[in-house]
Amino acid sequence: MSLALNHARILFLETVRVPIALVFNVAFPAVLLLFFVLPNEAISGDPGAATAATIQLTVFAVMNACLLNFGVGVAEERSRSWEPFLRSLPVGAMSRMSGRIMNGMAFVVMAVIPVLIIAPLLTEATASPSRLILGFLVVLLCSLPFLFGGLAIGYSMPMKAALPVAQGIMFPMAFVGGLFLPPEMLPGWVDSASIALPTRAVRDMVLWAVTGQDVSFWAAPSFIGWTVLTAALAVWAYRRDEGKRYT
Numbered sequence: 528m529s530l531a532l533n534h535a536r537i538l539f540l541e542t543v544r545v546p547i548a549l550v551f552n553v554a555f556p557a558v559l560l561l562f563f564v565l566p567n568e569a570i571s572g573d574p575g576a577a578t579a580a581t582i583q584l585t586v587f588a589v590m591n592a593c594l595l596n597f598g599v600g601v602a603e604e605r606s607r608s609w610e611p612f613l614r615s616l617p618v619g620a621m622s623r624m625s626g627r628i629m630n631g632m633a634f635v636v637m638a639v640i641p642v643l644i645i646a647p648l649l650t651e652a653t654a655s656p657s658r659l660i661l662g663f664l665v666v667l668l669c670s671l672p673f674l675f676g677g678l679a680i681g682y683s684m685p686m687k688a689a690l691p692v693a694q695g696i697m698f699p700m701a702f703v704g705g706l707f708l709p710p711e712m713l714p715g716w717v718d719s720a721s722i723a724l725p726t727r728a729v730r731d732m733v734l735w736a737v738t739g740q741d742v743s744f745w746a747a748p749s750f751i752g753w754t755v756l757t758a759a760l761a762v763w764a765y766r767r768d769e770g771k772r773y774t
Contacts, residue, residue, distance in 0.1 A: 530618060534626025539633060542600070552595055552634050556588035557641035563707075565649055575738075576709075577652035581642060582662070582737055583706045586730050588638035589666055590701065593673035594680070594693040596631040601681025602689035605768065614769075628674065635670055639663070654737050662737035669729040669750060675757035682764035700726045722746075725753040 543549050564584070570576040604610055613623070643659075646652040654662065676696070680689050701707055703717055704726025710718045721727040728749035735742040 530622040531625035531629060534623050535629035535633070536626075538600075538627060538630040542596075542630075542634070552592055553637045554641065555591060556584050556638055557645055559587070560584050560642055560645055561649075564646075571650040574651040574653050577646065577650040578654060578738060579709060579734060581646040581650070581652045582734050583709075583730055585639050585642050585666060586669075586726065586733055587701050587706045588642055589635050589670045589729075590673045590697055590706075590726065592635045592638040593631060593670055594677045594697050596634050597627070597674055597677025598680035598693040599686070599689050600631075601627070601678060602684055602686045605681070606686045620765075631674060631677075632667070632670070635667065639666065658737050658739070662733050665736040666729070666733050669732055672725040672729075672750065672753040672757045675754065675761040679757060679760035679764045682761065682768045700724055703727075705730050723749060725750060728753070 564577070564580045565571050570580050677693070680693055684692060703721045704724045705713065705721060706726055710721060710727065713721070722743060722745050728746040731742045731746040732750065734740050
């Protein structure tokens with residue numbers, strides 16, 4: 528555990544020493560809230576709509592942090608000559624992977640907090656403390672498919688490919704999954720198709736946790752299926768990378 532904590536600390540320091548990376552990881556979802564939700568009085572002035580918009584941007588914050596930290600971050604580390612040396616040390620992969628996950632989850636929490644602070648101060652978004660805690664725990668749990676997806680990208684692609692691929696996956700899935708607009712505002716066929724996406728499943732599950740709104744029957748199976756699929760892809764990508772470079 529001490530090795531994992533030390534690795535997480537080093538990764539965290541590497542990121543915070545590049546301020547623009549920290550801003551993009553942490554502040555981007557809050558900026559979206561300020562520019563697209565706050566000026567729209569029909570949303571910001573309505574408790575239900577403001578709460579839903581806050582939840583949607585919270586899920587986007589989690590996805591953004593996971594894909595950038597675990598996808599682009601891992602690809603960047605693999606491009607350095609320091610990486611082969613680290614893998615040659617007598618330390619199991621679990622310690623380094625645990626430290627990487629701790630670091631990524633720290634940035635997930637940091638990305639969520641500004642949204643949760645700004646929303647109740649500047650909009651009519653509201654939730655009871657117990658519901659807020661439940662929603663926070665659910666959103667951390669529901670980060671798993673994005674976490675594993677980021678690892679799959681990071682271990683299977685070079686740095687130049689990882690960034691555009693992560694962004695190319697993130698924004699379409701966010702839009703179709705109802706993170707920028709509520710699903711009911713999307714065309715009917717898009718709303719139906721979005722049920723199969725992890726973004727829609729996570730959005731609906733967190734919305735249920737915070738507001739008690741009914742959740743689609745397909746949300747849990749979709750979440751579980753995507754978690755298993757992305758976990759399998761992450762394991763495959765890691766073993767493929769290890770087999771290509773270290774055997």
